[in-house]
Amino acid sequence: MDLRRFPDVEGPGLVAVDAADRLILDEAAAFTDGLTRDDVVVIDDAYGALTLGLLEAVDGDGTIRVHQDLLTGERALAANAERLAITGFSSVPFGPDAVRGARLVVLRLPRSLDRLAEVAQLIAAHAASDVVVVAGGRIKHMTPRMNDMLGQVFERVDVTHARQKSRVLLARGPRSDTARDLLLSQPHAERHDDPNLVIAAHGGVFAGTGIDIGTRLLVEHLGGADGAEVLDLGCGNGTVAAWFARAHPDARVIATDRSAAAVASALATAEANGVEVDVRRSDGAETITGGSLDLVLLNPPFHSDAAVSTGIAEHLFADAARVLRPGGELWCVWNSHLRYRGALERTVGPTRQIARNRKFTVTASTRR
Structure with a gap:
C-alpha cells in the first residue's frame, strides 16, 4: 500500500507503513469473518495502513470507527484515503462511544504503558463481551509488562510468533467491571x-x-x-x-x-x-x-x-x-x-x- 505521512514530517528513515502494520493486519484477518465495519474499531493507526487495510478485508456496509491521538495522523489517514478513493471510516474522539459494542479492536501498541492501560481499560469496559483486541508493534518497543497489564483487564492474552522484528498480542474476555473501576482514576x-x-x-x-x-x-x-x-x-x-x-x-x-x-x-x-x-x-x-x-x-x-x-x-x-x-x-x-x-x-x-x-x-x- 503506497501511503504518505503528510502532513506529518517526511524524510529519510520516516515511513508511513512498516512491518508491524502488515503483521497486525495479517493477524486481524483471522477474526473478521461475520463482522461488519460497524463491529470494527482502529486505535492509534499511524498514517492509515491499518484502517485502509481493514476496509479491504471487512465486507458489508457500515463504518469503521478510528481514533488517532495525533491530529497529523488523522489528517494523513484522510489524505491517503482520498488519494486512493477509499471510504467507509469515521474519525472519532477517545471515549466510550469510540469502542461501544466493538467486536474487533485493532491497535498499534503505544510505547507508553500508561497509554496502553487507558486504551485497554476503555475497550474492556465498553466493547462487546466477545471482543478481540489485536495489538501489535515493533519488538524493540514491547515489554512483558504490556502482557501483564492486558491481563489485568482481559481473561486471556496470547502472543503471536515474531515476524520482521514485530509481534502481536491478542486479548480476549474483557473484565468489564475491573476496567470501569480502573478508568475512574484517569487522568x-x-x-x-x-x-x-x-x-x-x-x-x-x-x-x-x-x-x-x-x-x-x-x-x-x-x-x-x-x-x-x-x-x-x-x-x-x-x-x-x-x-x-x-x-x-x-x-x-x-x-x-x-x-x-x-x-x-x-x-x-x-x-x-x-x-x-x-x-x-x-x-x-x-x-x-x-x-x-x-x-x-x-x-x-x-x-x-x-x-x-x-x-x-x-x-x-x-x-x-x-x-x-x-x-x-x-x-x-x-x-x-x-x-x-x-x-x-x-x-x-x-x-x-x-x-x-x-x-x-x-x-x-x-x-x-
Whole structure:
C-alpha cells in the first residue's frame, strides 16, 4: 500500500507503513469473518495502513470507527484515503462511544504503558463481551509488562510468533467491571512542591504527571519573559501554560498540541491549578492569527516515531515566527547537542542565551 505521512514530517528513515502494520493486519484477518465495519474499531493507526487495510478485508456496509491521538495522523489517514478513493471510516474522539459494542479492536501498541492501560481499560469496559483486541508493534518497543497489564483487564492474552522484528498480542474476555473501576482514576495527577503545581496527565503524554528536566529549566528562567498574548506551543501536560497563567493572571494564555491526550491533560492541569488556559488540538500554531502574539513558549520534540528528526522543531520555529508580533519573543528550551541557535536566528530573529546546563539550553529569540 503506497501511503504518505503528510502532513506529518517526511524524510529519510520516516515511513508511513512498516512491518508491524502488515503483521497486525495479517493477524486481524483471522477474526473478521461475520463482522461488519460497524463491529470494527482502529486505535492509534499511524498514517492509515491499518484502517485502509481493514476496509479491504471487512465486507458489508457500515463504518469503521478510528481514533488517532495525533491530529497529523488523522489528517494523513484522510489524505491517503482520498488519494486512493477509499471510504467507509469515521474519525472519532477517545471515549466510550469510540469502542461501544466493538467486536474487533485493532491497535498499534503505544510505547507508553500508561497509554496502553487507558486504551485497554476503555475497550474492556465498553466493547462487546466477545471482543478481540489485536495489538501489535515493533519488538524493540514491547515489554512483558504490556502482557501483564492486558491481563489485568482481559481473561486471556496470547502472543503471536515474531515476524520482521514485530509481534502481536491478542486479548480476549474483557473484565468489564475491573476496567470501569480502573478508568475512574484517569487522568492521574501529582503535586510538585517546586514549582508548586499539580500536573495531571492521561496515558501517553510526554513526562506523564512529572516535569521533565528541560521544561523545569525553562520554567525556572521564565521570570524574564512577559506578554499579554502568550502561546505554549506543543503544550504536552500543560506545565508551562499553567505556570505562566498563574504567574501572569492578566495574560491570555493559549496552549496547543496535536495530541488529543495532551490537550485533555493540559485542560486538567489548568483546572487543577485554578487557572484559565485556552487549550486547542492543533498542528502547531495553525489556529493562531499571524502577528498576534507577544510571547511563544516552546520545548520542541526531537523524535518522530523512533527516528531523531529536527523537522518537527523547525516546523514549530516557523510557526512561532509567523504568529509573533515584530519584537515578540520565542522562549525555547532545547537539547544543547542539537545546536538550534542558528535555525532560530534564521527563522525567528536575534537569539540570546538565557540559561544552559549540561544537557539543555534556554534561548530567547526576538521576532524581526
